[in-house]
Amino acid sequence: MGAVVSSNVVLDEEIDTSxxxxxxxxxxxxxxxxxKVQILSKLQSSTFFSDGKYQSRRFFSGGYNWRMIIxxxxxxxxxxxxFISMYVEIDSTSFVSKHQDEVYADIRFFVFNKKENKYFTIQDKEPKPFNTLRTVWGFPRVLPLDTFNNHKNGYVFDGDHCEFGVDVFVAPPPTKLEIISFGEKLPYPKFSWTRRILAHLRLFQWEERNVNWWLEKGCLGFGFDHFMSSADLRKSYLDNEDTLKVEIEFKAVSATKYSS
Structure with a gap:
């Protein structure tokens, strides 16, 4: 259910890069x-019929419901x-309500030490993915029981008290997204029509021309206002009835979908 941690507890502020x-x-x-546990021995004995674990009430963090397991x-x-083992479980029904398949979260577990008046904290260096197949993450080896149960070490204090905690920081999903695809085929890439020419045209001298243009939402169109001269058009491209056949073909090079 989680990563295995060695029994050598690091009690300083330095990061062990290994x-x-x-x-x-x-x-x-x-x-x-x-x-906050007031009688630790009662907690330990109460888990006998629950597979050795204590499950907290649901709590809300980062837009999801969670449960801490000790x-x-x-x-x-x-x-x-x-060892003391600690985990956190996400409520899998949250995926349905939010229409998501997976969520990443930074998880930090705490055990209070009254002698130091600080919290021993353990966490993974990387966020963990929670999904319908993996709803639980945590550490099977947080603290050795010999270290934890020894009152001289400060984890059990004021008779039989102790405290556990967790921080859950959910990484927000990407709000801006761009997907680029290539080789898309248009269902009707070629268009043609016939028009009768009744007035002089102002066109340029090329017979055909390729246009590379990035079409965005709201773009009304693109083309050339000077494509072929009127003289060349009437000389070579009009029939006896002064009609002109025009054809245009579209080819999609790539397409990009945005989400913002």
Whole structure:
């Protein structure tokens, strides 16, 4: 269900570039959700019939509903035996209401330490994708149970109290999008019509001409006001009844769709 973290807890402000996770101390409490446990032993015993986990109430963050999941004795199914395991789960029905298939979120988990008066914080360095196939992300090894349960270390305090928390920062979907496609074929690329010439024309001297033009929304058209001389037109292109056959062919080179 999540990344495996080594038992060596990093307790400084430096980033370990060799690991995919970041572990630091932080004074500021979690902003998305917090669980303050008054009797830890009761929490540990209450999870016996729930596959060893405690699930919080739903909370709202970043436009979605979430739930924090804690394994106070470790998630053995995720190689978390002997550790505190922590996860966050997205409400999959949110995808239907928002017409989205996936959402990325930065997840940070917290365990309060009264001795330091700070929160031990662990997070992935990269946002995690949540979708209908993967609704849960987290860490099976947040803190070793021997470290956590030892009152001298400060994670369990005032008798049997402790606090867990999570921050969920949802990355907004792209609001501006451009899709370029090539080789598109127009259903009716060629047009032709016949007109009788009753007046002198002001046209240029070329028989045909290629036009490369980027057509955008609101564009009324494009062409040449000088295409062929009147003399050449009457000499070579009009029939006995002074009628002219005109033909135009369109070829789509590329097309771009925008979303803003």
């Amino acid at each position: 690991s995919s996770t970041l572990q630091i101390w932080r004074e500021r409490p979690p902003s998305s959700y917090s669980i 394994y106070p004795k470790g998630n053995t199914k995720d190689n978390g035996g002997g």
